[in-house]
Amino acid sequence: MAPPRDDDWSDSDDEVLSEVDTSVLLGVPDGVVQSITDITDAAVSRIGGHPAFLPSHEPSLSSSQCKICSNPSELLVQMWCPFEDSPMDRALYIWGCARPSCQGKEGSVRAWRGLRRNDKYAAKLEKRLAKKRVVEEAKAQSLAQSEQKKNAPKINPFSPNPSVPNMFGIGAQIFGDTPPPTISDEPQAAKEEQGGNKESSPYDDGDDASSSEDELLTAMASVTVEESPWKAAPFYPPIYLSTVSEYLPPNSKPKSSPGTQVTDSLGDDDKGGKDTFWATEAYEDSLEVDQVFERFTKRVGYEGEQCVRYELNGTPLPFSSDKIFTSLFPSPPMPTLPVTKAAFTVVRIPKRTYFPTGIPPCPSCRGKRVFECQLMPNLINVLRRPEGAKPMSEEERRKAVDQALKGVGAVDEGRMEWGTCMVFSCEKDCCTDANGKPAREAWREEVVLVQAAI
Structure with a gap:
């Protein structure tokens, strides 16, 4: 670079x-x-x-x-x-x-x-690309969900609409109102992908890389x-x-007085x-x-x-x-x-x-x-x-x-x-x-x- x-x-x-x-x-x-x-x-x-x-x-x-x-x-x-x-x-x-x-x-x-x-490398490549697609789809779904939440209409807390959950949490618990549903920030697929070994890359096959490298590159x-x-x-x-x-x-930086234009055509x-x-x-x-x-x-x-x-x-x-x-x-x-x-x-x-x-x-x-x-x-x-x-x-x-x-x-x-x-x-x-x-x-x-x- x-x-x-x-x-x-x-x-x-x-x-x-x-x-x-x-x-x-x-x-x-x-x-x-x-x-x-x-x-x-x-x-x-x-x-x-x-x-x-x-x-x-x-x-x-x-x-x-x-x-x-x-x-x-x-x-x-x-x-x-x-x-x-x-x-x-x-x-x-x-x-x-x-x-x-x-x-x-x-x-x-x-x-x-x-x-x-x-053929051996093609099979491993397909598994790698499949995992990559799952991660990308999960990120796209999470981003779309975040945008949907951001653009959702504002709720008037003083509206008499009974379908709107009570905005006062303590009162809701006392009078037995249904608590508001929680929205997951990430799709389940992304959680499952990230729930594994943190040190492993999402592109890893799970196979022994050292044993397969010779088969793939030779x-x-x-x-x-x-x-x-x-x-x-x-x-x-x-x-x-x-x-x-x-x-x-x-490139070396030659001395030059202030205001001097330096041009290096090569x-x-x-x-x-x-x-x-x-x-x-x-x-x-x-x-x-x-x-x-x-x-x-x-x-x-x-x-x-x-x-x-x-x-x-x-x-x-x-x-x-x-x-x-x-x-x-x-x-x-x-x-x-x-x-x-x-x-x-x-x-x-x-x-x-x-x-x-x-x-x-x-x-x-x-x-x-x-x-x-x-x-x-x-x-x-x-x-x-x-x-x-x-x-x-x-x-x-x-x-x-x-x-x-x-x-x-x-x-x-x-x-x-x-x-x-x-x-x-x-x-x-x-x-x-x-x-x-x-x-x-x-x-x-x-x-x-x-x-x-x-």
Whole structure:
């Protein structure tokens, strides 16, 4: 969550502030995969290697073919990423072609999502959602009852209506009047729900969570690549892909005299929020630099080891101000200048905002596609690192990342060159057959936008 904006500038240069935890998850390399069990487990995210498929029917090898040269591509990343409150196991597979003639072109990087229904988790999820509905209905009923009491007509205590209970309690008891009925503040269902163990959550199943976690989260691949065309497909050495949260250091507060206006054109996106603002084209052209690339390098520089950025239904981090950037962050209409006294009028130039209208909908359900993740330049260095090589020093790592960002280095066969690859997936995560009916498993291709290296 983005921190609140603080417009008060400190006079101290040594002020230490806490880091900012954003909503972005970063995928970083975490050692070579050597376990056969992990290699065949679709729930183990990895860089390179052979794919571990979720669907029971092995997809065709054509899923990995480059749309430019029609040759099989190497698996770049496989991620275990099921949707919240979904009964489907889910994995994302991304292939990329390394041939120089295909770099930066549409179709050179392809992404697929594999789905498979998890019956055990579906049963537990249904019980959890049923309890959640009971609690929500009880709260709604209690709220409606409170509103009804609030809006009820006022009773005149001096009215001769015999149906009105005696307002004087002591007299009522003496003369045997019926005491007024009591109205419960909460429905009985809510009381029963809250009458149990106070420490237990209303979403708990009552089952042993520790014993069932392995059953729910482990999705051993039902299809291996031992006797299939995938065994002969090209591949990189498999590397574990671990997930960490993105942390950004707070912006320093420089000294400034009272009344001085301070502008940081590169700091708007470091707030960690989802609504990222970008400078206008006119401002970028006036400085003769690519403001988008400057922001990209600044943001990535906080964690140079990142190979993947994941933020479902979030905002991508564009690499440069190319056509893809323009389509995702369209230029807003310019404000109309007044006819008179224009020289004395201050007009604020509107900023670009994320508005991806050009992403095609899902062909299966016609639902909207949303941003899910993007591949980062350091992934190219990790995939090309020789097996058994020593870990790079901090200086070597920064130099390698800088070269990958700028596309500097020898260009040979098998060298990938792109700035970033953005993946947009079906928002509904639909799982249907050819007739549009619900299915137990699916294999669907998603949209990938490739921004070429500078």
